[in-house]
Structure formats: structure tokens, C-alpha cells
Amino acid sequence: MSRYFSSFYYQADPYIPGEQPQDRQYIKLNTNELPFPPSPLAQRLAREEIANLNLYSDPECKILREKASECFGIDKEEIVFFSGSDDVLNFAVMAFCDESHGLAFPDVTYSFYTSIARLHNIDYAQIKVKEDLSIDPKDYFGLGRTIILANPNAPSGIVLSLKQIKEIVMHNPDNVVIIDEAYIDFGGESALPLIGNYDNLLIVRTFSKGSGMAGARLGYAMGDKELIKDINTLRNSCNPYAVNRMSMMAGVGALIDQSYRKDCIERIQETRQETAEALRKLGFEMTDSKANFLFVKHPDYKGMDLYQDLKKEGILIRHFETERLKDYNRISIGTDEDMKKLVEMIKRLLKEKL
Ligand SMILES: *Cc1c(COP(=O)(O)O)cnc(C)c1O
Numbered sequence: 001m002s003r004y005f006s007s008f009y010y011q012a013d014p015y016i017p018g019e020q021p022q023d024r025q026y027i028k029l030n031t032n033e034l035p036f037p038p039s040p041l042a043q044r045l046a047r048e049e050i051a052n053l054n055l056y057s058d059p060e061c062k063i064l065r066e067k068a069s070e071c072f073g074i075d076k077e078e079i080v081f082f083s084g085s086d087d088v089l090n091f092a093v094m095a096f097c098d099e100s101h102g103l104a105f106p107d108v109t110y111s112f113y114t115s116i117a118r119l120h121n122i123d124y125a126q127i128k129v130k131e132d133l134s135i136d137p138k139d140y141f142g143l144g145r146t147i148i149l150a151n152p153n154a155p156s157g158i159v160l161s162l163k164q165i166k167e168i169v170m171h172n173p174d175n176v177v178i179i180d181e182a183y184i185d186f187g188g189e190s191a192l193p194l195i196g197n198y199d200n201l202l203i204v205r206t207f208s209k210g211s212g213m214a215g216a217r218l219g220y221a222m223g224d225k226e227l228i229k230d231i232n233t234l235r236n237s238c239n240p241y242a243v244n245r246m247s248m249m250a251g252v253g254a255l256i257d258q259s260y261r262k263d264c265i266e267r268i269q270e271t272r273q274e275t276a277e278a279l280r281k282l283g284f285e286m287t288d289s290k291a292n293f294l295f296v297k298h299p300d301y302k303g304m305d306l307y308q309d310l311k312k313e314g315i316l317i318r319h320f321e322t323e324r325l326k327d328y329n330r331i332s333i334g335t336d337e338d339m340k341k342l343v344e345m346i347k348r349l350l351k352e353k354l
Helices: 040-052 062-072 085-096 112-119 162-170 225-238 245-256 258-281 303-312 336-353
Strands: 079-082 103-106 124-127 146-150 177-180 201-206 219-223 293-297 328-332
Touching: 040 245, 062 079, 062 245, 079 085, 079 225, 085 112, 085 146, 085 177, 085 201, 085 219, 085 225, 103 112, 112 124, 146 162, 162 177, 219 225, 245 258, 258 293, 258 336, 303 328, 303 336
Parallel strands: 103 124, 103 146, 146 177, 177 201
Antiparallel strands: 079 219, 201 219, 293 328
């Protein structure tokens, strides 16, 4: 820290992203990216937009918002775009938390929530998930805090039903409930049908996972017009051109090309199923993940050991060395071929070990 660093941020605790080592070619199953390229239409529209890079991007993302409102059946005043959903989450916390509105989220979830809370010095409660890592909706009733829930949750992949989400939203009429649907493409029910009925619901989504555009940095929030207006007040105070021209047009292309997205997702779902079965046969236990990753543990293979042994063999998975998660590893679903290599390698490692 330099001696000039602002005391406003002494308590910051930056998020640690999944490693991106460059020392060799890895089969990368550690950051939940889609193993397929973006839709050809998204690629073409982004490429064509390069010629306009001398001009600022549209702060209102008008074309993209119109396309999205058509796709999701909501008003275009009920949606706002950002540079990735991490960006949205940050602005949502800035907009809906203060000294008297702290945050609440599960103790096992996306660790970025803690980073944002600390950045803005927001008091946060980490609500314990159950032994099986699932969430009890009742734990979130009337907390008097702004709530963030990832659905499907990370890194467990476990989903809450639409009915459960609705109950949580209904039991917190005086607080905003943020549902992070980063993985909703791969399974579970979106809270989208609730928009229009509840003014305290904010849905956050991204093109990073289901649309295969993690590098484009494109995310969005959907919710009541007034919530979106509040977020826009802050966004326009510090980052009005948050979405660049190429990413915006890639987003338009991805929204038009729904059949490509559905195709990619079906492939991931099938591969998830096959990989889960193969790993169960090898003695792994896992959560019921509806996301594009599996969260697995083995009675005879320590989480850390499996992670390290696979890394030596050129396969990267994600390990979290925390008390509740250290037995597990999170394995992103790659191509069929990637996952077959993974299963074969684990088979070999198990044989050497046992
Ligand atoms: C990946 C992820 C995000 C971040 O998505 P970006 O749009 O790439 O910033 C948000 N929430 C969860 C739960 C995620 O796993």
C-alpha cells in the first residue's frame, strides 16, 4: 500500500479470480467459461462495429435494451446494462445499502459479494447454508437487510425454486432482494416472471456463462423502473459508457441467435449429466448442480490433493480451501472431449493412489 492510499478503502478485500496460468496449455475447467465460441452472429456484429470505435458507445445501450426487452418480455425501462455482472452487483450494493441497510448472503456463495461489501464498508451477515449446502428460504425472511442470492448458487450449483424466491421477496417488502442468475441458462427457474409484481426484486444476469462471452464483459440488471433509475443515477455518476461498442453489438447478436445459445446449453447439460455419472461410478459424491459445473468430493481423495494432482497433469479445476468447502472441488463443464480426458485422468490417479 502506498502512503497515499485512501483510508476510505483500508478494509478492502479484493476478490481472487480463478487462476489463469500461462506456463503451459491447460484443459481449463476452473472459471466456468463456456468451452464454445460466441454465436457467429454475435462475432460478426462485434467485428462490424470495430469501424465505429472512434465514436463513444451509447450510454443508454438503446439497441441492446430494446432487443432484451423484446426477448424477456419486460419494459426497456426495467433493464440496465453494465460491463459484466460484477459491475452490476457493485452498483446495486452502492444503490441499496447504507448504514441502516446492511447486506445478507449465504456463507457458502460467490465470494465477490464479500469483496463488494467490504469495499463499501457495508455491514454484512453471512447466513449459514444447511449441512448439504442448500439454502432454507425461511432464514431470509424479514432480515432487515438487502439480500443477495445466487440462483443457481455457486459453487454448489443448487437451485431455489421460483416459489421459494417469491417467498423471500414477499417476506422482505422493505428491502431489495438481488437474485444473481449468472448460471440460470443451465438450469433452474428464473425469477423473471416476478418482475412487475414486486418492486423490491432485482435480477442480475450476465453474458459471461450461458452466452459464452466472458471476455466481452457484458452484464445487466432487471427490475422495477425505480430500482433501475437509482442504479442509473450511480452508473451515470461514474461510468456512463460502461458498455463498449463491440460488446454491445455482440450482445445484440447473442440475443437474436437464441438457437445457438440453446444448442450450446443443451450440449453442456448432456455433458454435465455424463460427467456426473462417470464420476459417481468412481466414488465421487456431489451436490445436485444445475449450473455449468459440478461440485464434487471423494471419500478417499482430499480436495486439495485432487486439485494439485490434476494441475500437474495439465487440468485446472477450482479448489476453495475454506472450512466448509475444502473437501470439494468445483469442476466446470468443458467439451465432451475435455471431460472424457478429465475422467480418464482421475481414474488413473485413483488407481495410483488406492
Ligand atoms: C461468474 C459469476 C458472475 C460474474 O459474471 P461477470 O458478468 O463475468 O462479471 C456473477 N455471479 C456469479 C455467481 C458468477 O459465478
